[in-house]
Amino acid sequence: MAKTGTIGDTVFRTILFIFAATIVVIVVAMILMMVWNSVPTIKEFGFSFLTGTDWQPASNVFGAVPFIYGTIVSSLIALIISVPISLGIAVYLVEQAPKQVATPVAFMVELLAAIPSVVYGLWGIFVLAPFIRNYLGVFLQNYFGWLPFFQGRLTGIGMLTGGLIMAIMITPIITAVVRDVLEVVPTTQREAALALGATKWETTKIVLGNAASGIAGAIVLGLGRALGETMAITMVIGNAPQISSSLFEPAYTIASVLAANFAEATDEMYMSALIEMGLVLFLVTFVVNGLAKLLVARVAKGTGTAKAT
Amino acid sequence: MRNLLAIILVFTVALAMACSGESFGDGSSVSGGRTKLQGAGASFPKPIYEKWMSEYGKLHQNIRIDYQSVGSGAGQKAIIAKTADFGASDDPMKDDDMKKADGEIVHIPTVLGAVVLTYNLKGVDKPLKLTPEVIAAIYMGEIKKWNDPKLKTDNPDANFPDADITPVYRADSSGTTAVFTDFLSDISESFKEKVTPSKQPNWIKGVGLGAKGNDGVMGQVKQTPNTIGYVEVAFAKENKLPVALIKNKAGNFVEPSIENISSAAAGAVKDMPEDLRVNITNAEGENTYPISSFTYILAYKEQKDAAKGKALVDFLWWAVHDGSQYAKDLHYAPLPKEIVEKVEAKINSLTADGKQLHESAKAAGK
Numbered sequence: 001m002a003k004t005g006t007i008g009d010t011v012f013r014t015i016l017f018i019f020a021a022t023i024v025v026i027v028v029a030m031i032l033m034m035v036w037n038s039v040p041t042i043k044e045f046g047f048s049f050l051t052g053t054d055w056q057p058a059s060n061v062f063g064a065v066p067f068i069y070g071t072i073v074s075s076l077i078a079l080i081i082s083v084p085i086s087l088g089i090a091v092y093l094v095e096q097a098p099k100q101v102a103t104p105v106a107f108m109v110e111l112l113a114a115i116p117s118v119v120y121g122l123w124g125i126f127v128l129a130p131f132i133r134n135y136l137g138v139f140l141q142n143y144f145g146w147l148p149f150f151q152g153r154l155t156g157i158g159m160l161t162g163g164l165i166m167a168i169m170i171t172p173i174i175t176a177v178v179r180d181v182l183e184v185v186p187t188t189q190r191e192a193a194l195a196l197g198a199t200k201w202e203t204t205k206i207v208l209g210n211a212a213s214g215i216a217g218a219i220v221l222g223l224g225r226a227l228g229e230t231m232a233i234t235m236v237i238g239n240a241p242q243i244s245s246s247l248f249e250p251a252y253t254i255a256s257v258l259a260a261n262f263a264e265a266t267d268e269m270y271m272s273a274l275i276e277m278g279l280v281l282f283l284v285t286f287v288v289n290g291l292a293k294l295l296v297a298r299v300a301k302g303t304g305t306a307k308a309t
Numbered sequence: 310m311r312n313l314l315a316i317i318l319v320f321t322v323a324l325a326m327a328c329s330g331e332s333f334g335d336g337s338s339v340s341g342g343r344t345k346l347q348g349a350g351a352s353f354p355k356p357i358y359e360k361w362m363s364e365y366g367k368l369h370q371n372i373r374i375d376y377q378s379v380g381s382g383a384g385q386k387a388i389i390a391k392t393a394d395f396g397a398s399d400d401p402m403k404d405d406d407m408k409k410a411d412g413e414i415v416h417i418p419t420v421l422g423a424v425v426l427t428y429n430l431k432g433v434d435k436p437l438k439l440t441p442e443v444i445a446a447i448y449m450g451e452i453k454k455w456n457d458p459k460l461k462t463d464n465p466d467a468n469f470p471d472a473d474i475t476p477v478y479r480a481d482s483s484g485t486t487a488v489f490t491d492f493l494s495d496i497s498e499s500f501k502e503k504v505t506p507s508k509q510p511n512w513i514k515g516v517g518l519g520a521k522g523n524d525g526v527m528g529q530v531k532q533t534p535n536t537i538g539y540v541e542v543a544f545a546k547e548n549k550l551p552v553a554l555i556k557n558k559a560g561n562f563v564e565p566s567i568e569n570i571s572s573a574a575a576g577a578v579k580d581m582p583e584d585l586r587v588n589i590t591n592a593e594g595e596n597t598y599p600i601s602s603f604t605y606i607l608a609y610k611e612q613k614d615a616a617k618g619k620a621l622v623d624f625l626w627w628a629v630h631d632g633s634q635y636a637k638d639l640h641y642a643p644l645p646k647e648i649v650e651k652v653e654a655k656i657n658s659l660t661a662d663g664k665q666l667h668e669s670a671k672a673a674g675k
C-alpha cells in the first residue's frame with residue numbers, strides 16, 4: 001500500500017512538473033523564435049532600432065521609440081485612472097456594501113470583464129471620442145491648457161482616449177482580483193481593529209495593508225492587459241508613430257502596429273522589424289512587470305514594519 | 310476506474326477521428342470528380358470574386374473555387390510560396406518579387422476600382438472639388454485649415470469653417486494606399502520625396518491619424534468633424550459617403566462613376582506594357598477619374614496541375630466576359646473592350662505541360 005502510494009506520488013509530481021515546464025518551454029521557444037526571425041533587422045540596425053524615433057517602412061527606416069512611448073504612456077494613463085477607482089469599488093463591495101447591493105454590483109463588474117475588446121473599441125469611437133472632443137477635452141483645454149499635455153488639435157482620437165478606454169477595460173479585472181484578495185483577509189482582524197476603537201476608515205487601512213501584495217498583484221495583472229491590449233486601442237489611439245507632449249495627439253502602441261500590419265508585411269525587412277517589435281513588447285512587459293514587482297516588495301515591507309510597530 | 314476508462318475511451322475516439330479527418334483532407338485537387346481551386350489575396354475585390362465564384366459554381370457543379378481575402382501583400386506571398394492556386398493583388402508585383410517565384414507569374418486584370426476622398430464637413434452641401442495638388446498639400450500638412458484660399462478657389466460656393474483639417478490614412482499596409490500615394494506622387498515631386506508611394510508610406514508626423522482598414526477610415530471620418538480620408542469607391546458607395554470630385558489630367562472635376570473609372574483603363578491602353586503591370590492613375594481622357602486602378606489575379610504561366618489550370622482559365626475567361634455583368638451592382642467598373650482583348654491573350658498564354666489550357670478546354674467540348 002505504502003509502495004503504490006510513493007509511486008503514485010512520483011507520477012503525480014512528474015505530471016505536475018511537465019505542466020509547469022510547458023509554460024517555460026513555450027515562453028523560451030517564443031523568444032527564440034522571435035529573435036531568430038528578427039535577425040535581419042537586428043543585424044541591420046542593432047541597438048539603434050531601440051533608440052530610433054522614425055518609423056518609415058517605405059524607406060526601411062525602423063525606430064521603436066514612438067511605439068514604446070505610446071505603449072507605456074497609454075498604459076500609465078490607464079493605471080492612474082483605473083487603480084483608485086478599482087480599489088474604491090472593491091473596498092466598498094467588501095467592507096461597506098450590504099449584501100443585496102454587493103452581489104449584483106460584483107456580478108456587473110465580472111460582466112464588464114467579459115466584454116470583448118472590439119466592443120470597447122466601437123464604444124470608444126462612437127461615445128468616448130465625441131465626449132472627449134466636445135466636453136472633456138474642451139474642459140481640459142480651458143482650465144489646464146497651460147500644461148503641454150492639453151494643447152493642440154482636439155479630434156477626440158489620440159493618446160488620452162486610448163488611455164481612458166483601457167482604464168475602463170482594466171478596471172473590472174483589478175476590481176475583481178482586489179475584491180477576492182480583500183475577502184480572504186480574516187474577519188478577526190477587522191473585529192480586532194474595531195474592538196480597539198478603530199473607525200471604519202482605520203480598519204479599512206489595516207485590511208488594505210494586509211492585502212497589499214495581493215492588490216499589487218491585481219494591478220500588475222491589469223497593467224499586463226493594458227500593455228498587450230490591441231483591438232480597442234487600435235480603434236481610438238490614432239495610429240501615428242510620433243511622440244507628442246499633447247495627450248490629444250494620436251500615438252501608436254506596439255500591439256497596435258503589430259495587429260495592423262502583420263497580414264500585409266511581405267517585405268523581409270519589414271516583417272523582421274515587426275517581429276522585433278514583438279520582442280520589444282516582451283522586453284517592455286518584463287521590465288515594467290519587474291518594476292511593479294519591486295514596488296510591491298517595497299510596499300509589502302513597508303506595511304509589514306508598520307504592523308510590527 | 311470507470312472514470313479512467315471513460316477518459317481513455319474519449320481519447321481513443323478523438324484520436325481516431327483526428328486521424329481519419331486527416332486522411333480525408335489530404336488536399337488532392339480532384340476529389341469525387343470535383344476540382345477545387347483556392348485563391349487568396351486582396352480584400353478590395355472580395356465581393357465581386359465571391360459573387361463570381363458562387364455564380365460560376367452554379368453553372369459548373371464540378372468546380373469549387375474558394376477565395377480568402379487576406380490582403381494584396383499576402384496574396385503575392387501566397388502565389389510565390391504556392392500556398393494558393395491563384396493570388397490576387399491590387400497593385401502589380403514588383404520585379405524583385407517576381408524573381409522570387411519559381412516560374413513566370415502572369416497578371417490578369419479582372420475589374421477596376423478607384424480610390425475616393427470622403428470628408429466630414431459642415432456647411433458644404435455640393436460635392437467638394439479637389440485638385441491633386443490640394444490633396445497632396447493636405448496630406449503633407451501644408452494646407453492646415455479648411456478655409457485655406459487654395460480650397461476656396463475651386464469651391465467658391467462652399468462655406469468653409471475656420472477649422473483644422475485632420476487627414477485620415479490607412480494605418481495598415483494597403484493596396485488602396487499604394488494607389489492613392491502613386492496618384493499624388495505623380496503630380497507632386499515633394500510628396501514623392503517626403504511620403505514615398507508605397508502600401509505603407511512614410512506619413513509625415515503630426516499631420517494626420519491612422520485607422521485600420523476601409524471601415525476604420527470610414528468610422529474615423531464619419532465620427533470626427535473636419536476630417537478627410539480616402540477609401541475604396543465600392544466601399545464609399547455601399548456606405549453612401551460624401552465623395553469629392555477630383556480634377557483629372559484634362560482639367561475637369563470628375564466623379565468616380567463606373568464609366569469614368571472604366572475610362573481610365575481605356576485611356577491607359579496605348580501605354581500598356583505587355584505584361585499588363587501598369588499604374589493607371591492620372592490617365593488620359595476627358596472624363597477619366599484619375600485615381601483608378603486595376604485589380605489583378607496572379608497565376609503561374611505554366612500550371613503544374615492541368616485539371617486545376619483548366620478550371621482556372623475557364624473561370625477567368627467567364628469572369629471577364631459573362632461575369633462582368635455582375636460588376637456594376639457591386640460598384641466595380643468592368644474592363645473596357647480594349648483591355649478585355651489584352652486579357653484574353655493573357656488567359657490564352659497559360660499552359661500546362663506546354664499546352665495552351667484555354668484552347669484545349671474548347672477542344673474537349675467544354
